[in-house]
Amino acid sequence: MHTTYSDGKASPWEVLYVAREKGLNVVAITDHDTFAGSVAAYRYRDRALDLPLVLIGVEVRCIEGDILVYCEKEVDFPRRVRDLVEKAHAENCLVVPAHPYDITRLGIGDLILEIRDWDAIEVWNASATKRANLKALKAAQMLGKPGLASSDAHVPEEIGSAYTYVEVSDLSPASVLEAIKRGRVKPIFHSRPFNTVLKRALWSVERVVRDFTKRI
Numbered sequence: 001m002h003t004t005y006s007d008g009k010a011s012p013w014e015v016l017y018v019a020r021e022k023g024l025n026v027v028a029i030t031d032h033d034t035f036a037g038s039v040a041a042y043r044y045r046d047r048a049l050d051l052p053l054v055l056i057g058v059e060v061r062c063i064e065g066d067i068l069v070y071c072e073k074e075v076d077f078p079r080r081v082r083d084l085v086e087k088a089h090a091e092n093c094l095v096v097p098a099h100p101y102d103i104t105r106l107g108i109g110d111l112i113l114e115i116r117d118w119d120a121i122e123v124w125n126a127s128a129t130k131r132a133n134l135k136a137l138k139a140a141q142m143l144g145k146p147g148l149a150s151s152d153a154h155v156p157e158e159i160g161s162a163y164t165y166v167e168v169s170d171l172s173p174a175s176v177l178e179a180i181k182r183g184r185v186k187p188i189f190h191s192r193p194f195n196t197v198l199k200r201a202l203w204s205v206e207r208v209v210r211d212f213t214k215r216i
Contacts, residue, residue: 001153002059012038020051022160026171030068053172069096081111099125101139102125107132121140123137124136162189168184
């Protein structure tokens with residue numbers, strides 16, 4: 001999910017409280033090209049009670065498309081997919097192609113089949129089309145990789161619209177990342193209701209207008 005540190009409407013702490021209300025135990029904040037949102041949420045969670053665990057993450061805009069990276073700390077990444085995968089694994093991070101067959105949102109397409117070192121694949125993105133998601137699911141099955149489902153939330157109402165069960169021995173970032181890597185996951189396929197789709201669309205328009213106003 002995304003926050004005000006990139007193109008999301010909610011602040012990192014607002015995301016945590018909404019996620020708690022929706023029954024999520026873990027959130028992965030993956031703002032575009034910055035770890036700042038997830039780091040801010042991680043630090044805030046340390047000072048508050050009963051909030052979801054935070055995975056430090058980022059959605060990297062590579063030359064070939066968008067890649068999700070989950071780490072235990074901030075890391076600088078190259079912008080070529082193969083170089084990014086190599087660097088991420090050297091830093092003990094997990095690498096997951098985001099909405100790989102949603103080409104309009106910069107998925108990497110069939111490049112997903114040429115790289116065998118993915119830790120998991122986003123097989124269901126609540127904002128992607130059903131066709132794109134099913135192609136991602138098929139690719140994960142062909143590659144024998146764990147599948148993840150995510151909300152890709154940009155507005156609070158989208159949080160939890162799709163999610164993943166993760167089987168862990170204890171609720172810590174290291175345990176969650178290890179469980180994903182070992183395939184102890186179950187993606188839950190849900191799509192957004194129309195009113196949520198509308199709110200996302202309105203937010204997109206508001207953001208464009210706001211950014212345009214700042215430039216003039």
